[in-house]
Amino acid sequence: MSASYATAPGRLPGLGHAVALMRGPLGFLTSLRTHGDLVRVDLGPMPSLFITSPSLIHTLLTDRKDLLDKGRFYDKVRPLTGNGVIHAYGDEHRRQQAMIKPSFHRDEITRYVEVMREVTEEKSRSWQAGGRIPVDRVMRDITFNILARTMFGSVVDRAAHEELAAILPTVLEAIMWRTVSPGDLLEKLPLPMNRRFDTAFTQLREAISRVMLAYRQNSVEPGEAGMLSMLLAARDPDTGRAMTDEELCNQIVSVTMAGSETAATAMAWLFYELARHPEIEERVREEVADVVGDRDFELADVGNLPYSRRVLQELMRVRQPILVISRRAVRDFPLGGGHVRAGTELFYSPYAVHRDPDLFPDPLRFDPDRWLDKPATQLPKGAYTPFGAGPRHCVGEQFAWAMMHVVLGTTIRRWRLTLPDGVKIKEMPWATVNPNHMPMTVTPAPRRTRVARE
Numbered sequence: 001m002s003a004s005y006a007t008a009p010g011r012l013p014g015l016g017h018a019v020a021l022m023r024g025p026l027g028f029l030t031s032l033r034t035h036g037d038l039v040r041v042d043l044g045p046m047p048s049l050f051i052t053s054p055s056l057i058h059t060l061l062t063d064r065k066d067l068l069d070k071g072r073f074y075d076k077v078r079p080l081t082g083n084g085v086i087h088a089y090g091d092e093h094r095r096q097q098a099m100i101k102p103s104f105h106r107d108e109i110t111r112y113v114e115v116m117r118e119v120t121e122e123k124s125r126s127w128q129a130g131g132r133i134p135v136d137r138v139m140r141d142i143t144f145n146i147l148a149r150t151m152f153g154s155v156v157d158r159a160a161h162e163e164l165a166a167i168l169p170t171v172l173e174a175i176m177w178r179t180v181s182p183g184d185l186l187e188k189l190p191l192p193m194n195r196r197f198d199t200a201f202t203q204l205r206e207a208i209s210r211v212m213l214a215y216r217q218n219s220v221e222p223g224e225a226g227m228l229s230m231l232l233a234a235r236d237p238d239t240g241r242a243m244t245d246e247e248l249c250n251q252i253v254s255v256t257m258a259g260s261e262t263a264a265t266a267m268a269w270l271f272y273e274l275a276r277h278p279e280i281e282e283r284v285r286e287e288v289a290d291v292v293g294d295r296d297f298e299l300a301d302v303g304n305l306p307y308s309r310r311v312l313q314e315l316m317r318v319r320q321p322i323l324v325i326s327r328r329a330v331r332d333f334p335l336g337g338g339h340v341r342a343g344t345e346l347f348y349s350p351y352a353v354h355r356d357p358d359l360f361p362d363p364l365r366f367d368p369d370r371w372l373d374k375p376a377t378q379l380p381k382g383a384y385t386p387f388g389a390g391p392r393h394c395v396g397e398q399f400a401w402a403m404m405h406v407v408l409g410t411t412i413r414r415w416r417l418t419l420p421d422g423v424k425i426k427e428m429p430w431a432t433v434n435p436n437h438m439p440m441t442v443t444p445a446p447r448r449t450r451v452a453r454e
């Protein structure tokens, strides 16, 4: 890495910025912009470059895309997750992306919307007026069930979906431990935790094998086996080859890793923001009553709810779940007037950029109508990237918007979720920025009649 970049304050000999980061990662990351567009941060002995300028983030993700892989943290988990789409780079990434994209086609999302609605209705059916629910855990449960059902379709029964939805968090936990643990000694020890992780991976592989068997015996119509049937039908654009069982499993783990915590965390914060802004909640409820009424939510509704869309857009700004995105230079290249050497780990924080006061005045204010004054298209490139940019742009973006709309619209028609007096919610930085807890009181929603729309 070129020596011309500023170094973040708080560096300690031998420890680098580890202490500063651990003391207050959110404050540390959001303050980096005041030190420069590219700031050196040493993660222990490992020198890394944090990019704070939106235009350089955009350059990195688009113009320098062929000079990057995903970096050290992904190397650590690859032995566990295999080389799925979130790990692969270059031609291999392009090949894999081409194979998984059809699973996220609009026709498929239309089918997934039914699942999203069913799961939300099922999970909220047991709520009692006046009762308390842990919204963070409820949103994880809803998300994992939606993912399990959209992935495995109706080939496996409801009990198997619940079982899979229960396995997936353990698979992700194993991956997170692998990412943060120093060296690889911990995962080789016969600890109960490692046995639990091994069991979860075995169960996941077995479930995938069962679905594949049913599919290959032609007892399943295309589409009926969910996303997995699309992956089974996918062919390598160059060789025409289908994915092996191992590759399929890697893609399922990749999609789960990318799509679960992100969406679950965002939706937990969504209900928190609505509870803090009852006037916004009421406008969303009115809009949903007006457009959807009492019928089932459909994919077409997603494009027909402008206020709900702005609420979600603002949510993805101020409650951007992803704290840090990583890359690593595989070759030397110029960036921002300096020089990045091959091997340099590069990071940027969408969470921090979305809270930059130069880009978003009064950045912590939850204000969906700010998008009326300044639509995303008028912002500098790289300023608002909730789903990334360039060739690694989130393949699940339309899935995520649909899921957030459906969960919001389905819930808000029947329920109000309010924060009990005295409950304080804190942000907990992990792979995503999670709430430390989120107990909320459930009350029936006021009945809405159709009103004039904007």
Ligand code: HEM
Pocket (backbone or CB within 6 Å): 085, 086, 087, 097, 254, 255, 258, 259, 260, 262, 263, 266, 321, 322, 325, 326, 385, 386, 387, 388, 389, 391, 392, 393, 394, 395, 396, 397, 399, 400
């Ligand atoms: C609110 C929810 C979500 C957010 C904020 C989000 C955000 C992102 C971002 C920022 C990236 C790019 C990462 C990078 O540049 O390294 C990404 C990639 C990805 N996302 Fe999402 N995502 C969400 C939901 C989903 C869902 C629901 C799915 C699937 C069901 C999904 C699947 C993926 C996959 C497979 C990738 C990797 C793409 C690649 O490397 O080619 N995401 N996501």
